[in-house]
Amino acid sequence: MTRLPAFSEDVSNLPDHAFGYRSLTWWGVIGFMVIEGTGFGLVIAAYFYLMSLEQYWAPRPLDPPGLVAGTLFTIVILLSEIPNTLVKRAANAKDLPALRRLLPLMVAIGVALLVIRGFEFNALHVLWYSNGYGSIIWALLILHTTHVGTDLADTVVLAALMRTAHGETPRRFVDTDENALYWRFVWLAWIPIYILIYWLPRMFR
Amino acid sequence: MTPRSKGRATKREPVLRDGPDLTGSDLEERLEKTWSRPRGFIGWLASVDHKEIGRRYIFTALGFLAAAGLLALHMRLQLMFPDNDILGPSAFNEAFTMHGTTMMFLFAVPVMQGVQIYLTPIMVGTRAMAFPRLTAFSYYMYLFGGLFLWAGHFLHFGPDNGWFNYVPLSGPQYGVGKRSDAWAQTITFTEVAALAVAVTLVATIFKQRAPGMTLARMPIFVWSTLVTSLMVVFSMPAIALVSGLLLSDRLVGTQFFNPVEHGDPLLYQHLFWFFGHPEVYIIFLPATGFVSEIVATFSRRTIFGYPIVVLSLVGTGILAFGLWVHHMFATGLPRVGYSFYTAASMAVSIPTGLQIFCWIATIWDGRPRLQVPMLYVIGFIVTFVIGGLSGIIIAAVPLDLQVHDTYFIVAHFHYVLIGGAVFPLLGAITYWYPKLTGRMMSERLGNISFWTIFLGFQLAFFPMHIAGLMGMPRRVYTYPAGMGLELPNMLSSIGSFVVALAVLMFVVNMAASFRRGERAGPDPWDAASLEWATASPPPWYNFAHIPAVESRAPLWDLKDDLPVVHGLRVDDRELLMTSVISASPDVREPSATPSIWPLISAIAVAVTFIGSVFSPWALVFGAAPVGIALTAWFWPKLPGPFAEPQIT
Numbered sequence: 001m002t003r004l005p006a007f008s009e010d011v012s013n014l015p016d017h018a019f020g021y022r023s024l025t026w027w028g029v030i031g032f033m034v035i036e037g038t039g040f041g042l043v044i045a046a047y048f049y050l051m052s053l054e055q056y057w058a059p060r061p062l063d064p065p066g067l068v069a070g071t072l073f074t075i076v077i078l079l080s081e082i083p084n085t086l087v088k089r090a091a092n093a094k095d096l097p098a099l100r101r102l103l104p105l106m107v108a109i110g111v112a113l114l115v116i117r118g119f120e121f122n123a124l125h126v127l128w129y130s131n132g133y134g135s136i137i138w139a140l141l142i143l144h145t146t147h148v149g150t151d152l153a154d155t156v157v158l159a160a161l162m163r164t165a166h167g168e169t170p171r172r173f174v175d176t177d178e179n180a181l182y183w184r185f186v187w188l189a190w191i192p193i194y195i196l197i198y199w200l201p202r203m204f205r
Numbered sequence: 206m207t208p209r210s211k212g213r214a215t216k217r218e219p220v221l222r223d224g225p226d227l228t229g230s231d232l233e234e235r236l237e238k239t240w241s242r243p244r245g246f247i248g249w250l251a252s253v254d255h256k257e258i259g260r261r262y263i264f265t266a267l268g269f270l271a272a273a274g275l276l277a278l279h280m281r282l283q284l285m286f287p288d289n290d291i292l293g294p295s296a297f298n299e300a301f302t303m304h305g306t307t308m309m310f311l312f313a314v315p316v317m318q319g320v321q322i323y324l325t326p327i328m329v330g331t332r333a334m335a336f337p338r339l340t341a342f343s344y345y346m347y348l349f350g351g352l353f354l355w356a357g358h359f360l361h362f363g364p365d366n367g368w369f370n371y372v373p374l375s376g377p378q379y380g381v382g383k384r385s386d387a388w389a390q391t392i393t394f395t396e397v398a399a400l401a402v403a404v405t406l407v408a409t410i411f412k413q414r415a416p417g418m419t420l421a422r423m424p425i426f427v428w429s430t431l432v433t434s435l436m437v438v439f440s441m442p443a444i445a446l447v448s449g450l451l452l453s454d455r456l457v458g459t460q461f462f463n464p465v466e467h468g469d470p471l472l473y474q475h476l477f478w479f480f481g482h483p484e485v486y487i488i489f490l491p492a493t494g495f496v497s498e499i500v501a502t503f504s505r506r507t508i509f510g511y512p513i514v515v516l517s518l519v520g521t522g523i524l525a526f527g528l529w530v531h532h533m534f535a536t537g538l539p540r541v542g543y544s545f546y547t548a549a550s551m552a553v554s555i556p557t558g559l560q561i562f563c564w565i566a567t568i569w570d571g572r573p574r575l576q577v578p579m580l581y582v583i584g585f586i587v588t589f590v591i592g593g594l595s596g597i598i599i600a601a602v603p604l605d606l607q608v609h610d611t612y613f614i615v616a617h618f619h620y621v622l623i624g625g626a627v628f629p630l631l632g633a634i635t636y637w638y639p640k641l642t643g644r645m646m647s648e649r650l651g652n653i654s655f656w657t658i659f660l661g662f663q664l665a666f667f668p669m670h671i672a673g674l675m676g677m678p679r680r681v682y683t684y685p686a687g688m689g690l691e692l693p694n695m696l697s698s699i700g701s702f703v704v705a706l707a708v709l710m711f712v713v714n715m716a717a718s719f720r721r722g723e724r725a726g727p728d729p730w731d732a733a734s735l736e737w738a739t740a741s742p743p744p745w746y747n748f749a750h751i752p753a754v755e756s757r758a759p760l761w762d763l764k765d766d767l768p769v770v771h772g773l774r775v776d777d778r779e780l781l782m783t784s785v786i787s788a789s790p791d792v793r794e795p796s797a798t799p800s801i802w803p804l805i806s807a808i809a810v811a812v813t814f815i816g817s818v819f820s821p822w823a824l825v826f827g828a829a830p831v832g833i834a835l836t837a838w839f840w841p842k843l844p845g846p847f848a849e850p851q852i853t
Binding site for chain 1: 222224225228335336339400403404405407408411412413416438439441442443445446450453454457458459460461463466467468469472475476479738749750751753763765766767768769770771772773779780781782784785790791792793794795832836839840841
């Protein structure tokens with residue numbers, strides 16, 4: 001460098017981690033949530049596009065998907081926000097013992113949700129190759145399932161990390177905080193999908 | 206904090222930080238040690254340095270440009286004479302499909318992102334990209350996608366349905382073999398890469414700007430990078446989705462695009478163009494960023510109407526999402542649809558027109574130097590205005606229906622893409638070449654290649670307007686004699702070889718100047734932005750001290766010394782995070798070290814993607830290796846025994 005430095009502010013007293021929008025990874029998580037949210041939005045647009053071409057939805061003589069598994073899934077995933085909020089609070093409070101208790105619970109919830117999801121696929125009353133309607137509701141359900149699965153995998157890794165010496169580093173609390181944020185995205189995205197898969201085919205028969 | 210980490214903290218050695226006590230060559234040696242990567246082949250593969258990755262992107266993209274350019278020459282040889290038979294109909298189909306797919310997905314977008322990866326951190330005054338390993342991963346995804354497509358071409362399963370790969374031609378009924386799948390999976394690779402880069406660029410721009418570089422002081426190129434990255438984020442999911450739906454129609458028998466089973470082929474076109482139109486601006490807006498930087502430097506004044514240029518970029522970015530249906534005028538639309546999309550297509554010319562006026566005003570009011578980068582800017586303005594005007598013409602539905610699928614359209618989009626993006630790119634390469642290599646490109650050879658490409662381009666593409674108006678259809682491998690099409694086609698073919706010669710001269714100039722070019726100091730053009738404050742080429746750590754910015758043209762407004770902040774760690778990779786709008790120092794965060802895991806993850810994903818061309822089970826069996834590789838990538842390193850005390 002040819003120019004000499006003229007020293008001004010000393011930044012060494014700044015914190016070395018921060019939660020929320022002050023953290024770099026938060027912006028990464030938000031970025032991927034926006035990308036995936038756009039993906040959900042486009043699949044939903046495709047759903048309405050295909051629906052607009054039909055006289056009846058679900059197309060006759062198909063039955064709409066059975067409600068039991070999907071509704072159970074919805075209830076469980078909405079209730080999961082309670083432990084999820086506790087995880088988020090514990091992460092912000094850097095409460096490692098609480099996280100060691102709560103993260104395995106979130107893992108268990110994720111596994112339970114995937115099991116229920118299996119029953120949901122079984123209750124759609126249409127196969128993905130039967131027609132455009134079947135294809136699009138399978139697409140919605142598969143797309144959401146990959147999100148549940150991805151967050152479950154993240155949570156498993158975090159739960160394991162918390163049992164190692166890594167759990168003590170503040171940045172892992174930031175990671176946990178952001179994983180809890182991502183879970184909110186997963187269940188928020190589910191609400192419109194639940195309506196599209198289970199209720200619109202009932203309302204427009 | 207737990208007792209254990211407290212214990213660790215008390216044993217630590219003093220942490221080294223840059224500042225008045227640690228500066229100059231002592232600091233530079235230590236920073237070099239911290240920020241350089243391991244030597245050797247594995248170290249090279251494990252690099253997370255944005256300058257290395259940016260260079261790889263640019264070089265790879267230029268390689269694909271050459272390959273797709275050769276296909277173009279092959280097609281022009283075929284069309285040089287009527288009833289020619291150098292390329293038969295199916296080979297011609299494959300040639301134009303490979304040409305378009307390669308140019309759009311493997312050249313234009315990646316080359317722009319490569320330049321953005323290289324320049325953004327040094328323009329905003331930081332040491333690294335936001336997620337360096339993700340950037341490395343994205344490069345490997347891009348490379349594997351490109352190699353897969355071209356392997357397909359050489360092994361006779363290259364796509365041949367056009368760069369948009371429309372159904373039903375590409376669907377399970379008519380698209381026999383694996384050609385269509387090769388296209389769709391290439392798209393998936395490149396979209397993953399482009400999306401990853403977009404997220405890292407947005408995060409870098411929002412959080413890592415030098416203290417004092419408020420949003421209103423960002424270089425225009427950084428603004429254009431921000432806008433294009435956000436456009437990538439909102440548009441590329443559409444193409445990832447549509448190529449995924451096409452694959453699933455072909456592979457597992459879904460019926461998305463099958464009209465017999467309640468699907469619809471037009472759904473494909475909507476989703477494709479919802480991406481495809483913004484894509485044009487994703488290629489064009491970075492080029493306008495180049496132009497704004499070059500115009501300011503070579504007119505020796507700051508850009509005229511900075512807020513207008515920035516708002517034009519943002520406006521174009523938003524409007525670009527409202528025009529996609531003008532690619533589908535010939536499919537039949539409701540009347541109101543025609544009117545709306547015609548109006549929207551015309552409206553998008555307004556912000557671009559404003560930018561052009563601002564550039565002209567900057568040149569007018571400045572003291573312009575007509576060096577090679579500036580010549581490309583002028584070539585760009587002339588060519589792009591012609592292409593833009595033919596674009597406004599075809600926004601009108603009756604005219605569009607007349608010239609749809611003729612060479613008039615081919616002429617139009619080459620004017621806007623080559624004139625609008627490649628000319629500024631060549632100018633940008635000439636402009637930033639000294640920063641990348643420490644040497645200047647030859648001005649004399651640069652002048653010759655500029656005039657050759659500028660005139661050769663007009664010769665190659667202007668006659669296509671005429672051929673198109675005379676009714677010559679696109680994508681047809683030949684034309685009959687005696688229809689008056691011989692002359693325009695002969696001129697176009699000659700012109701295309703002149704363009705090829707000019708590109709060759711440009712590459713020769715790059716290669717020769719690399720060894721023999723005149724030495725460039727840090728700031729050979731006397732430019733204003735931060736990248737010119739560091740050495741050429743920049744060291745691994747970019748800046749010895751993080752610069753502090755007080756104006757839009759920091760280097761022009763300096764007295765003598767460069768104001769800097771200090772106190773970042775020197776013995777560990779540390780970045781300064783600043784606040785999003787005002788860029789005030791906020792947090793210090795560590796930056797990832799070199800790692801081979803992004804490459805291994807990319808290999809695992811590539812095997813999964815390529816396997817899924819043949820069997821859906823590849824996605825199931827591929828998930829485990831991908832998951833393992835990603836976990837290894839993200840597994841944190843333990844803080845060393847000398848970690849600094851945690852400030853909480």
